Amino acid sequence: MKQKQLLDIGVDPDDIDFALELVQKAREKGLNKKKIHRQLQLAISKPDANFTNPYFGVLAKKVFKDRAFKERKQPAPWEIWGEDLPEGAVKQMENACRLPISWRGALMADAHQGYGLPIGGVLATEGAVIPYAVGVDIACRVKMTVFDSPAQDVDDNKDFLIKTLEKDTLFGIGKAFDRSHDHPVLQEDWSFSKVTKHVKPRAIRQLGSSGSGNHFVEFGELTLTHGALGLESGSYLAVLSHSGSRGAGSAVANHYSKLAMKLRPNLPKELQHLAWLSLDSEEGQEYWQAMELMGKYAAANHHIIHKKICKSLGAKPLLQIENHHNFAWKEMHDGKEVIVHRKGATPAGEGDIGIIPGSMVNSCYVVRGKGNESSLLSAPHGAGRVMSRRQAKRSFNWTDVNQVIKSKNVTLLSAGLDEAPSVYKDIDMVMRHSENLVEILACFQPRIVKMAKDGERPED
Known part of the structure; x- marks a missing residue:
C-alpha cells in the first residue's frame, strides 16, 4: 500500500x-x-x-x-466583553478552553452561538489550527472606499448610485459571472491540494461577486467629527462591502473540518466541531496554505467590486480601508508564538485601522485598535445577531420592516427578511462594551443597500 x-x-x-x-x-x-x-x-x-x-x-x-481525549486540567483562561451574552455562546467558549491545545481566549460583545467556536470568539492555540474556529466563510472581510465627493451625493445622484450597485455587484449562492474577471490571485498555486485544485474553476467564475446572508454592498455617508485617517473633518460619500471567499472558501472549510473530525473521532460530542489539525502535520500545513489562499481570494473579490464601482463613478478614492475576520494568525503573545483564531472578531492591535458594521440601517464605525492584550488584540466584527434566521422569519414581515427602513432614510434594493435590522444587537451598545479595545474615528451611515434576494440560503 x-x-x-x-x-x-x-x-x-x-x-x-x-x-x-x-x-x-x-x-x-x-x-x-x-x-x-x-x-x-x-x-x-x-x-x-x-x-x-x-x-x-x-x-x-x-x-x-x-x-483518547485528555482535556486540560484547568481550562485555558479567557475573558468576556459585554453583558447578558447568549448562554450557548458562553458555553461554546468554555468548551473551547477545555482543549489540550488551547492557551487563552476572549469573547467579544457581539457574540452569538455558532459551530464549535462561537461567533465573536477568539481562541489562541499552541501548534494547531481548528478549521471550524476559523469558520466556513474563510477570510470574510469588510472594505470601504471613501470618495472625494460630499455625502449629499447619496441624495443628489441616488438613481445613478442605485444603477451602479445593480450593475457592478452580483449576489447569491452559486451565482457566477458569464465573463470572468482577472486578478493576480488566479496566478497563485491552486494545485497544492485536491480541494483547492477542484474549486479553482468555480472560484474563477465567482471572482468579484458577493455571497448571501449578511453580505452586502452599500453606499452611505462617512462622517469625521475631527481630522482622522488623513482626511479633513466633514462628511464624504463612501461605499462599504462585506463578503468572503464564496463557494471556494466553503469547500475548503468543509473538507478540512471533516478531515480534522475524522482524525479525532474520540472528542466528546460537544467538542467535535473543535477538532484540530497539528501544524506539524501535512494536513495542518495544507489547510494553512489553503486558508491563506482563500484570504487572498476574498480580498480579490472586494478589490474587483470597488474597482468596478470607482470606474462607474469616474472617481479616484481618497481612502480605502479593509479588515477581515474568520481567520487564524500566527502571533506572539507573552513571548510565545500561538495561533490566534478570530471567528467573527477582528484584529485590534495598537494602531490597527478596522471597520465594525451595524445593520442595514444602523451606524458602522471606523476604529483604531488600542492593543489590549487581554483580548488577544481583538475587537468585535459587527453588531451580532440576537435571534436565529428561522426565528426572524417567524417574527417579522416586510410591511413592518420596510417602515423601519424608510424611517431611517435608507433605500433597500434587496435583502432577506432574516437580515431585518431588529435581528441585530444595538451597535452602540457593542461599541460601549469595546471602549478599551478600540477608539472610534468615524461613523458611516448606510443609505443605499444591496444584499442577496429574499429566500437565498445564507452563506455568511
Missing part, C-alpha cells in the same frame, strides 16, 4: 511508517491486499474493537491511546 492510501483510510501521518511495516509483515504471512485493506481500516476506524487483531492489533492500541 502507498502512503496516500493509508492517509485515505485515516492513518495518522505520524504512524505511516509503522503502518507500512505492519502491512509488509501481513503480506509475508499470506494476507491478500483486499483483506489487508479491510483489517487495517477496522483497526483505524474502530481501534477499541480490534486490540486482538493478529496483524494490526498493536496499531489499533496505539491509535486508541493517541486519540
Whole structure:
C-alpha cells in the first residue's frame, strides 16, 4: 500500500511508517491486499474493537491511546466583553478552553452561538489550527472606499448610485459571472491540494461577486467629527462591502473540518466541531496554505467590486480601508508564538485601522485598535445577531420592516427578511462594551443597500 492510501483510510501521518511495516509483515504471512485493506481500516476506524487483531492489533492500541481525549486540567483562561451574552455562546467558549491545545481566549460583545467556536470568539492555540474556529466563510472581510465627493451625493445622484450597485455587484449562492474577471490571485498555486485544485474553476467564475446572508454592498455617508485617517473633518460619500471567499472558501472549510473530525473521532460530542489539525502535520500545513489562499481570494473579490464601482463613478478614492475576520494568525503573545483564531472578531492591535458594521440601517464605525492584550488584540466584527434566521422569519414581515427602513432614510434594493435590522444587537451598545479595545474615528451611515434576494440560503 502507498502512503496516500493509508492517509485515505485515516492513518495518522505520524504512524505511516509503522503502518507500512505492519502491512509488509501481513503480506509475508499470506494476507491478500483486499483483506489487508479491510483489517487495517477496522483497526483505524474502530481501534477499541480490534486490540486482538493478529496483524494490526498493536496499531489499533496505539491509535486508541493517541486519540483518547485528555482535556486540560484547568481550562485555558479567557475573558468576556459585554453583558447578558447568549448562554450557548458562553458555553461554546468554555468548551473551547477545555482543549489540550488551547492557551487563552476572549469573547467579544457581539457574540452569538455558532459551530464549535462561537461567533465573536477568539481562541489562541499552541501548534494547531481548528478549521471550524476559523469558520466556513474563510477570510470574510469588510472594505470601504471613501470618495472625494460630499455625502449629499447619496441624495443628489441616488438613481445613478442605485444603477451602479445593480450593475457592478452580483449576489447569491452559486451565482457566477458569464465573463470572468482577472486578478493576480488566479496566478497563485491552486494545485497544492485536491480541494483547492477542484474549486479553482468555480472560484474563477465567482471572482468579484458577493455571497448571501449578511453580505452586502452599500453606499452611505462617512462622517469625521475631527481630522482622522488623513482626511479633513466633514462628511464624504463612501461605499462599504462585506463578503468572503464564496463557494471556494466553503469547500475548503468543509473538507478540512471533516478531515480534522475524522482524525479525532474520540472528542466528546460537544467538542467535535473543535477538532484540530497539528501544524506539524501535512494536513495542518495544507489547510494553512489553503486558508491563506482563500484570504487572498476574498480580498480579490472586494478589490474587483470597488474597482468596478470607482470606474462607474469616474472617481479616484481618497481612502480605502479593509479588515477581515474568520481567520487564524500566527502571533506572539507573552513571548510565545500561538495561533490566534478570530471567528467573527477582528484584529485590534495598537494602531490597527478596522471597520465594525451595524445593520442595514444602523451606524458602522471606523476604529483604531488600542492593543489590549487581554483580548488577544481583538475587537468585535459587527453588531451580532440576537435571534436565529428561522426565528426572524417567524417574527417579522416586510410591511413592518420596510417602515423601519424608510424611517431611517435608507433605500433597500434587496435583502432577506432574516437580515431585518431588529435581528441585530444595538451597535452602540457593542461599541460601549469595546471602549478599551478600540477608539472610534468615524461613523458611516448606510443609505443605499444591496444584499442577496429574499429566500437565498445564507452563506455568511
